[in-house]
Amino acid sequence: MTEETLICEYCDAAMQEMEAAFSYLGRSFRHKVMRCPVCGLVYIPEELARGRMREVEMALEDK
Numbered sequence: 001m002t003e004e005t006l007i008c009e010y011c012d013a014a015m016q017e018m019e020a021a022f023s024y025l026g027r028s029f030r031h032k033v034m035r036c037p038v039c040g041l042v043y044i045p046e047e048l049a050r051g052r053m054r055e056v057e058m059a060l061e062d063k
């Protein structure tokens, strides 16, 4: 089990985990994200971004 500490590239501050609500294509979902306590920059994990993008692509291909 590895624990990564994300550092904000703008503030050089350690990001903190928080739960955020997202709205995407008319649907809302909650996900824990890392956020900079200084500037509020939210880090979206690549895994999450890719997963959602794939869902969109699949939905588009159906039509």
Ligand SMILES: [Zn+2]
Binding pocket: 008, 009, 010, 011, 012, 013, 036, 037, 038, 039, 040, 041
């Ligand atoms: Zn920051």
